[in-house]
Amino acid sequence: MLLASVTVPANAHPHIFVDTGLEIIFDNQGKLTHVKVTWKYDDLYSLFLAEDYKLDPDHDGELTDLERDHLTGFDADWVEGYAGDLEVVLGGKVLTLSGPLEPTADMVDGRIISTHLREVSGTPAIEGDTVSLKAFDPSHYTAYDMTLPVKVSGRSDCTFQRVEPDIDGQLAQMQALLLTLDADADLEENDIPLIGGEFATDIRVTCPAL
Template identity: 65%
Template sequence: MRWIIPLLACCLPAGLAAHPHVFVDTGIELIFDDEGRLTHVRVEWAYDDFYSLMLLEEMRLDNDMDGVLTEAEEGQLAGFDAEWVEGYNGDLVMRLGGQQLELSGPLEPTATTEQGRIVSTHLREVSGAPVIDGQVLSVMPFDEMYYTAYEVTRPVTVNGRAGCAIDKVVPDIDGQLAQMRAMLLTIDADADLEENDIPLVGEEFATEIRLTCPVS
């Protein structure tokens, strides 16, 4: 299993200890049209140093190891993380008034490097272009399996609307770990995890961005 972080390793049934394999600093741009409707979200992913190095070597990019790509290399790298299998949600869940919004697949992918780290962006269309006045828009980047750990450390911005408030809600990691630890201690080492209804923890460890805008 890939969804338990190292702090739980001491409490897991034998053979289940695991942790995130990829770490991504995330940025979000929420894009509104002239009528105040939410039409798109642009997502920025900055990959950790190790994953970036591994991928650049695999793709034979940045051969001079200076951490800077040529224009041609950027073109070759762009879209490497935008070829999604059917059903993949892009590790992003957006809800308006508690109802999940439907998002398109990735559009306009870009990629570059910053001090050796790969930084990519992609655009997604928000189905129905909703008006969010009077409601809370929730944006949560996470991998439900917790194979990839997302941290919202890069800018969160609003394009096309003024006066909107952005709140970042950081999860209670210690509390979630305590609950998970207590649950795991009740499970036999040879137990079937699916039969024991073990939850996916990615959302529990996710940072939530909440956007509110004044009524236009």
Template identity: 60%
Template sequence: MLSQKCVVAAGPKPYLSHMRWILTLFTFCLPVPVLAHPHVFIDTGLEFIVDDAGNLTHVRVTWAYDELYSLFELEDRKLDQDGDGILSESEQAFLAGFDAQWIEGYNGDLVVRADGQIIPLSGPMEPTATTDNGRIVSTHLRAVEGEPVAAAALSAKAFDETYYTAYEVTRPVTVSSNLTCQIERTDPDIDGQLAQMRAFLLTLDANYDLGENDIPLVGESFATEIRVSCPST
């Protein structure tokens, strides 16, 4: 049985005001097609599972969706019909995996690196879903694929590069291992990144053609970095 040796408490209050300000920038500075661009906020938690040899074997991901998205999702699926924000066991079983039907090539909006190299991870396994104060909370497990990966210098970021979805690591980050591991987090320079984005957007004009130009991929710039270090044996 693996024991939890390291826990990082939830981070600071989500940067919702910053993110909504970003959306306002896009709304006023970019052409009409961007106005229809949907947006979802997800509070994220991570569990790194490390074996006795000091190798990362799995990552378990928790996603807690914002209230509005959760409401729409539950209504569309005709769940929580009594409106008490609590799902029955059968409803939880029905909802489990609703966000685990990934298209080929999708990275799960999670990038984990070891010594700077991206670690290949499996698709989602063992999906669960429930509700917490009206918010959908789901989990899924991903296995490390290929050669064993030492957990001596891991780095992880949860982000959607297009900012379709905004992830914030506000739920616990843990390491499950018999080893004593260290966890550090580095939060992004929100103000600095916003200033850069604003400067870019102000360079655009009404003739900016989204068909020929890509919106800058800013998701990683707003992502918290989690670093994990476990001793090898």
């Protein structure tokens, strides 16, 4: 996702790139209970993490069991109010998710990979409905790319589709908004929206009534 050549707010340029995968998990009653999230960090950020945590001194791109244990949970200690860069919407309502559960971490071919579970509050029934899942940083400091597997577990009757963002269209809208402002205008005071969600792949899961 390349934004450097476009005149947009400075914080709209991503600094960390994360390949992302999702597992949408249903219980034996067909209710949505959890979403498992996989984050695979880019090479440069993985290198920074390895240096910070003193990992992989032999530079073979893999971790020992001790290093793996040391790294696990490094990205699961969230500050209050952080939504985990995941939005799950059902019937126009954003569902409440727990903080990260059962975190894991590893290094594969030099890239740090982590997983965690998010429990869905209320375990809603998805009966003839569509649930939308987007992974994004509202400020777009981190760019999440839905390049890893997306799957549904616990139900075999659900289907899902990927809706890719209209990046060119969203950038054009942002440019049009910015052109209406003075160069030193405060974006928040002028209600310029955060743009992360507009650049996110929308995973839509539809399940029939049981």
